[in-house]
Amino acid sequence: QLQLQESGPGLVKPSETLSLTCTVSGGSISSSSYYWGWIRQPPGKGLEWIGTVYYSGSTYYNPSLKSRVTIYEDTSKNQFSLHLRSVTAADTAVYYCARDSVTRFDYWGLGTLVTVSS
Amino acid sequence: EIVLTQSPGTLSLSPGERATLSCRASQSVSSSYLAWYQQKPGQAPRLLIFAASTRATGIPDRFSGSGSGTDFTLTISRLEPEDFAVYYCQQYGSSPRIFTFGPGTKVDIK
Numbered sequence: 001q002l003q004l005q006e007s008g009p010g011l012v013k014p015s016e017t018l019s020l021t022c023t024v025s026g027g028s029i030s031s032s033s034y035y036w037g038w039i040r041q042p043p044g045k046g047l048e049w050i051g052t053v054y055y056s057g058s059t060y061y062n063p064s065l066k067s068r069v070t071i072y073e074d075t076s077k078n079q080f081s082l083h084l085r086s087v088t089a090a091d092t093a094v095y096y097c098a099r100d101s102v103t104r105f106d107y108w109g110l111g112t113l114v115t116v117s118s
Numbered sequence: 119e120i121v122l123t124q125s126p127g128t129l130s131l132s133p134g135e136r137a138t139l140s141c142r143a144s145q146s147v148s149s150s151y152l153a154w155y156q157q158k159p160g161q162a163p164r165l166l167i168f169a170a171s172t173r174a175t176g177i178p179d180r181f182s183g184s185g186s187g188t189d190f191t192l193t194i195s196r197l198e199p200e201d202f203a204v205y206y207c208q209q210y211g212s213s214p215r216i217f218t219f220g221p222g223t224k225v226d227i228k
Contacts, residue, residue, distance in 0.1 A: 062217075
């Protein structure tokens with residue numbers, strides 16, 4: 001059974017970089033059949049796709065976040081990571097990692113709350 | 119950029135009733151690229167339907183999806199207590215590769 005687990009700091013200061021890692025078990029992120037993505041949800045609000053990485057290293061980002069986001073993979077650890085630069089309070093959200101099966105997200109992590117505050 | 123609109127914002131129904139949720143796109147969306155998710159409080163979203171009408175693994179057959187073009191529908195034939203949740207539609211765009219979610223419909227107990 002595929003499982004995804006987010007990890008990283010729960011508190012980030014404004015203007016700093018938010019960094020999260022997703023560890024995948026029960027499957028390989030090196031599979032050519034899938035992409036691996038990040039989605040976030042501000043408290044009480046809806047879902048926002050952040051971006052996706054493919055095993056080849058290709059990345060795809062939400063245009064509204066593209067200038068601040070980097071997603072990369074570490075196949076040796078079966079992990080992929082999110083860096084979001086220059087954060088503000090508006091970046092406070094639950095961050096989910098998920099398997100991107102090309103047109104939808106079929107496996108999700110439990111999510112991790114990241115608060116941006118000094 | 120395609121914008122998804124969901125209606126109603128909140129649907130108040132009783133267990134056993136039929137729920138009909140709408141997702142409307144600002145431009146035509148391929149049926150292959152439309153998905154629905156269920157989210158309960160404190161939980162991650164769960165994939166219900168993909169390709170507009172295909173149930174994901176383990177999803178009960180009381181959930182069904184339909185539609186094409188700009189209008190899509192998620193129907194829950196008879197609401198069970200565990201179905202009261204928020205439902206999101208999502209579309210995939212292939213060029214450029216992008217995902218967009220609708221704002222969600224909350225189904226709550228009347």
